[in-house]
Amino acid sequence: MNLPCPNCGVRPITEFLYGELTSVPDAITDADARDVDRAFMRNNPQGPQTERWFHVYGCRRWITLQRDTRTDEVL
Amino acid sequence: MNEFIEQRVSLTWQQPKKSYDVVIIGGGGHGLAAAYYLATRHGITNVAVLERSYIGGGNSGRNTTIIRSNYGIPEAVRFYQRSVDLYATLEAETDRWVMHKEKGMIGLAHSEANMRVEKARAAVNTAFGAKTDWIGPDEVKKMCPELDMTGGGHYPVVGAAYHHSGATARHDRVVWAFAEGAMKRGAHVHQRIEVTGLQIAGNRVTGVQTTQGDIAAGAVLCAVGGHVTSVAAMAGLRLPIRTHQLQAFVTNHYERTFAPILSSGPLLFYVSQTARGEMLMGAEIDRQPSYSYRSDYKFLQGCAFRAVTLLPFLRNLQVLRQWTGVCDMSPDYSPIMGQTGVEGFYITTGWGTWGFKAIPASGEQLAAAISTGKTPDLIAPFSLDRFALDRTMADRGSAGTH
Ligand SMILES: Cc1cc2nc3c(=O)[nH]c(=O)nc-3n(C[C@H](O)[C@H](O)[C@H](O)COP(=O)(O)OP(=O)(O)OC[C@H]3O[C@@H](n4cnc5c(N)ncnc54)[C@H](O)[C@@H]3O)c2cc1C
Ligand SMILES: [Zn+2]
Numbered sequence: 343m344n345l346p347c348p349n350c351g352v353r354p355i356t357e358f359l360y361g362e363l364t365s366v367p368d369a370i371t372d373a374d375a376r377d378v379d380r381a382f383m384r385n386n387p388q389g390p391q392t393e394r395w396f397h398v399y400g401c402r403r404w405i406t407l408q409r410d411t412r413t414d415e416v417l
Numbered sequence: 418m419n420e421f422i423e424q425r426v427s428l429t430w431q432q433p434k435k436s437y438d439v440v441i442i443g444g445g446g447h448g449l450a451a452a453y454y455l456a457t458r459h460g461i462t463n464v465a466v467l468e469r470s471y472i473g474g475g476n477s478g479r480n481t482t483i484i485r486s487n488y489g490i491p492e493a494v495r496f497y498q499r500s501v502d503l504y505a506t507l508e509a510e511t512d513r514w515v516m517h518k519e520k521g522m523i524g525l526a527h528s529e530a531n532m533r534v535e536k537a538r539a540a541v542n543t544a545f546g547a548k549t550d551w552i553g554p555d556e557v558k559k560m561c562p563e564l565d566m567t568g569g570g571h572y573p574v575v576g577a578a579y580h581h582s583g584a585t586a587r588h589d590r591v592v593w594a595f596a597e598g599a600m601k602r603g604a605h606v607h608q609r610i611e612v613t614g615l616q617i618a619g620n621r622v623t624g625v626q627t628t629q630g631d632i633a634a635g636a637v638l639c640a641v642g643g644h645v646t647s648v649a650a651m652a653g654l655r656l657p658i659r660t661h662q663l664q665a666f667v668t669n670h671y672e673r674t675f676a677p678i679l680s681s682g683p684l685l686f687y688v689s690q691t692a693r694g695e696m697l698m699g700a701e702i703d704r705q706p707s708y709s710y711r712s713d714y715k716f717l718q719g720c721a722f723r724a725v726t727l728l729p730f731l732r733n734l735q736v737l738r739q740w741t742g743v744c745d746m747s748p749d750y751s752p753i754m755g756q757t758g759v760e761g762f763y764i765t766t767g768w769g770t771w772g773f774k775a776i777p778a779s780g781e782q783l784a785a786a787i788s789t790g791k792t793p794d795l796i797a798p799f800s801l802d803r804f805a806l807d808r809t810m811a812d813r814g815s816a817g818t819h
Contacts, residue, residue: 343713343715354715355715356715360704374805378804379655381804382748382804383655383656384646384655384656384657384658385646386658386659386660387646388708393705409705411660411706411707411708412708413709414707414709
């Protein structure tokens with residue numbers, strides 16, 4: 343599997359570290375419940391997900407991309 | 418499921434009814450075992466297991482079949498030991514040959530620090546009923562003569578924790594034994610029915626919506642492996658689960674007997690020999706979440722490298738098959754079982770890369786929870802609300818990769 347880096351071009355995934363993006367649903371309003379959600383709960387979508395990758399063996403910068411978790415296709 | 422199997426295991430398929438006492442979503446080991454124990458231990462047989470594909474087609478038919486109880490925290494050791502014990506008597510109980518075999522498991526230590534961790538774990542194991550002894554390098558070599566004791570120069574073997582009850586069983590036979598046992602007593606198992614929604618009245622589950630219509634239920638158990646997040650969302654629940662791929666591969670036949678299960682924590686590698694003589698091995702999950710079943714060369718290369726580091730003879734074997742499952746990973750590397758806050762809706766998840774060994778005990782305990790409405794002590798520590806209560810059951814080091 344390869345990932346497109348805007349600085350280095352298309353590179354093998356082994357050069358990157360995965361960085362998660364999390365979000366707490368607005369529907370959760372209680373402050374403690376939001377903390378629990380932020381710490382533990384995950385969207386874990388089947389489909390497109392926005393995520394961060396660190397190009398550790400390349401330009402050493404964070405990139406943001408969208409990947410379909412059903413197919414691993416970068417969108 | 419092919420005819421060959423159906424001749425040997427008598428599975429009687431029925432038409433789905435409009436209503437059941439208990440509906441179980443997911444025909445993997447966990448769902449089918451729950452149906453089996455509901456029938457055999459509690460006389461509850463008005464039960465349906467709904468499987469969207471074929472039974473055992475998920476992780477229960479894709480795993481490397483390691484059964485063990487050498488976990489790192491007392492609650493986990495007790496729970497998994499119960500499962501190890503149930504596995505040991507499963508053939509006698511079901512009258513089905515699931516190829517269960519106690520082999521012993523060698524957990525290698527490669528450094529001083531490793532040794533301390535393994536010795537500490539062995540002490541916890543033994544204290545809570547999972548006999549594990551520390552053994553020196555000479556004894557390791559005797560049990561596993563193929564082992565390169567220098568670990569390719571980088572992973573010297575300084576000793577090992579020997580877990581006596583380490584075992585394997587044939588995964589699909591386990592699935593079929595539970596399915597047959599449940600169906601024989603009247604439970605229904607329906608293949609190719611997907612649950613697409615839950616019916617909730619107030620804060621209580623009353624049934625499921627499926628690709629073949631609505632089905633009413635007194636209680637619903639969600640046992641869907643890596644796909645749990647979307648099913649839980651049907652009940653308005655958010656879970657601490659991420660779905661990750663785990664791969665494994667098997668070689669052609671090794672002409673000698675490779676007796677024990679061999680595992681290295683630091684190398685994130687483990688191997689055992691199947692009944693056919695093939696060498697079956699695996700490593701860790703992929704870093705990024707994914708629901709894709711595609712296997713890749715990166716895994717094969719990484720895992721094979723570690724394999725020959727410890728067992729140089731593997732160089733001479735060929736890779737026959739490689740495959741992937743999608744695993745429900747929990748943040749503390751412990752399972753999540755029991756009630757969910759939505760009345761009548763039960764869950765069994767967080768089985769990650771380690772849930773095959775847990776199939777009997779999870780099924781037994783959830784059947785008890787569902788039939789009595791009370792959470793048994795053995796699984797109480799593994800409740801979903803432990804995260805909000807700051808009572809996580811951290812056991813990453815022992816969950817390992819299998
Ligand atoms: C490569 C690999 C190696 C492993 N090695 C080991 C090991 O050595 N030892 C060990 O203990 N564990 C191991 N595991 C983990 C183990 O396989 C799993 O934890 C266990 O099989 C989980 O069983 P389950 O019944 O919860 O899930 P599954 O067996 O995945 O069953 C879930 C079922 O639910 C169905 N389903 C999903 N969504 C729906 C829906 N909406 N409606 C209806 N049905 C649905 C699926 O089709 C599937 O059949 C390994 C896993 C993998 C992938
Ligand atoms: Zn780059």
